[in-house]
Amino acid sequence: MARTCDQLLTEHRARKPHIEAAKLTFVGVDGLDVYNISGPFSNPDDPGQVLIAGRVEARDSERSTIRFFTETPSGEWVLVRTLPTFDLQDPFVSVHGGVLHLGGVEIVEDPAGLPGNPFRYRTVILACPSLPAARPVFTGPWGMKDIRLVDTQDGRLGVFTRPRHGADGRGRIGFTIIDSMADLTEEVVESAPRLADLFIAEEWGGVNQATLLDDGRLGILGHIASFDDEGSRHYYPMSLVLDPADSTWIDLHMLFERRDLPAGESKRRDLVDVVFPGGLAWDRQGVTVYCGAGDAEAYQVTIPVPFPPV
Numbered sequence: 297m298a299r300t301c302d303q304l305l306t307e308h309r310a311r312k313p314h315i316e317a318a319k320l321t322f323v324g325v326d327g328l329d330v331y332n333i334s335g336p337f338s339n340p341d342d343p344g345q346v347l348i349a350g351r352v353e354a355r356d357s358e359r360s361t362i363r364f365f366t367e368t369p370s371g372e373w374v375l376v377r378t379l380p381t382f383d384l385q386d387p388f389v390s391v392h393g394g395v396l397h398l399g400g401v402e403i404v405e406d407p408a409g410l411p412g413n414p415f416r417y418r419t420v421i422l423a424c425p426s427l428p429a430a431r432p433v434f435t436g437p438w439g440m441k442d443i444r445l446v447d448t449q450d451g452r453l454g455v456f457t458r459p460r461h462g463a464d465g466r467g468r469i470g471f472t473i474i475d476s477m478a479d480l481t482e483e484v485v486e487s488a489p490r491l492a493d494l495f496i497a498e499e500w501g502g503v504n505q506a507t508l509l510d511d512g513r514l515g516i517l518g519h520i521a522s523f524d525d526e527g528s529r530h531y532y533p534m535s536l537v538l539d540p541a542d543s544t545w546i547d548l549h550m551l552f553e554r555r556d557l558p559a560g561e562s563k564r565r566d567l568v569d570v571v572f573p574g575g576l577a578w579d580r581q582g583v584t585v586y587c588g589a590g591d592a593e594a595y596q597v598t599i600p601v602p603f604p605p606v
Contacts (some may be wrong), residue, residue: 313599322372322375335574362398390444418439448508457488460500470490526566533585562591583598
């Protein structure tokens with residue numbers, strides 16, 4: 297049976313996991329906000345250089361770009377000015393067939409849009425043998441974010457989706473397996489079977505990163521979200537483990553919440569309790585999640601290992 301955000305939050309607070317969080321500082325973007333960052337990855341042209349991709353925008357705007365940053369010895373993340381800028385939001389990265397793939401959300405003005413939300417959006421994925429040579433390899437259907445890819449143990453490609461509306465309500469998670477990127481189409485994305493009993497009808501969520509585990513299952517970093525009675529959003533990082541053979545899942549946990557992080561700023565009052573995970577990395581301390589908070593800031597958060605490492 298699906299558990300609500302409030303139930304998962306109660307369980308999380310009862311567990312009291314050890315969490316260490318630090319706000320990230322970005323240099324070179326002239327006072328713009330950087331948030332909803334990716335996990336760290338190697339620059340294809342310089343594998344020794346570790347990058348993160350960040351959503352960069354003004355506090356009073358939804359017009360975003362994806363820019364790339366590398367860490368200095370002092371712990372700041374400095375803009376790499378020689379790398380390209382992409383007119384997308386909410387970057388994510390993964391590697392398929394040995395090639396880095398960068399994804400993000402494209403938004404365009406929609407004259408027929410709802411009042412207060414005059415945009416429509418879709419997911420775009422680019423293959424990046426190098427970042428300057430990035431080329432689009434897939435454009436998703438309008439209205440769908442959180443499309444994610446993962447290599448499976450048998451050499452195929454797992455595809456996560458987030459359909460909305462109708463029976464899908466505010467957003468459910470779909471999953472399917474295809475042979476390769478060449479088989480990825482809008483039809484595949486829209487028809488992916490939904491994971492059962494994951495969210496109640498009034499809440500929603502999506503996958504942010506999927507990792508192939510040693511036993512062939514998939515470790516999922518994602519988010520679960522809800523509205524409160526005043527219309528404010530509440531987003532929480534979560535994890536689960538998926539068996540790709542039959543799309544059954546186990547071990548759903550909330551990983552942390554906004555109050556587990558240092559106090560900070562937000563873009564608007566209704567976004568104060570939003571934490572959006574972008575990726576994770578294993579290190580000597582355990583697992584570090586890279587995330588945005590309040591649609592204004594970025595953090596790295598070290599947590600207990602949510603599923604077995606690769």
